[in-house]
Amino acid sequence: MSDIDTYKQQGFGNSTGFGARPALLIVDLQVAFTDPQHLGGGNILAALNNTKSLLAVARQCGIPVAHSRNVFDSVDASVWCVKVKSLKDLTETAPASQIVEQVAPVPGECIVRKTKPSAFFETPLADWLHQKNVDTVIVAGCTTSGCVRASVVDCISHNFRTVVARDGVGDRALGPHEASLFDMAQKYADVLSCAEIAAHLRGALPG
Incomplete structure (x- = not known):
């Protein structure tokens, strides 16, 4: 029996689909993570290009958009910064910590400053999404x-339907990228291409 057959037999990998009110979350597309000489590499630049197109569709469709960025000033240095020492380069004003121009936020979009891997952990993101009556979160960015x-x-722990943009997420190493997509598709999210997500958003527009 193959790995995928084992998961199917045990009831994994079902689709949660889209709800009525999606939002787009772009995770950590910062200068440092799109620079192969700093914290980037692999297929992150390809993911950035695809996310740029998906963001344009999201804005056209008028859905809420949120961005996260890692920022570590002196009071924020944590065990994570011990594990990954270059994270300490990402201070509030450092060029490396800024969101890249291709997907730069516009007025009205949420920007979440975070000091932990998750964009939800100890941030106002979940509350902001609830205020917007969001029931589905589309996730793009890095690293997968x-x-x-x-x-x-x-x-999904906050009970949002979750959709990962397969070609809108990237990692500096392709092995972890592919393994993570497989795992998320089985347990936590629907995994669709940016084109499939864009088609759904356009089709869901009223009128």
Whole structure:
């Protein structure tokens, strides 16, 4: 029996689908994570290009958009910064910590400053989504095996339907990227291409 057959036999991998009120969450598309010489690499730049297109559709459709960014000033340095020392480069004003121009937030979009892998942990993100009556969160960004996966697990833990943009998430290593997509698809989220997500959003527009 193959791995996927085992999961299916045990009841994993079902689709939760889209609800009535989706939002887009873009995780950590910061300068540092899109620079292969700093914290980037792998397929992150390809994910950025696809996310840029998906963001344009989300804005056209008028759905809520949230962005997360890692920021570590002196009081925020944590055990995570011990494990990954270069995170301490991401101070509030450092160029490396800024969200890249291609997906830069516009007025009205939520920007979550975080110091842990998940965009939900000790941030106002869940409250903001509830205020917008969101029931489905589309997740893009990086890295697939790190902050994307952590955010996805917390997203479903907050009882949001969760959709991961397969080609809108990226990682500096393709092995963890693929393994994380498989795991999330079985346990925590629907995994769809940016084109499939965009088609749904356009089709869900009233009129």
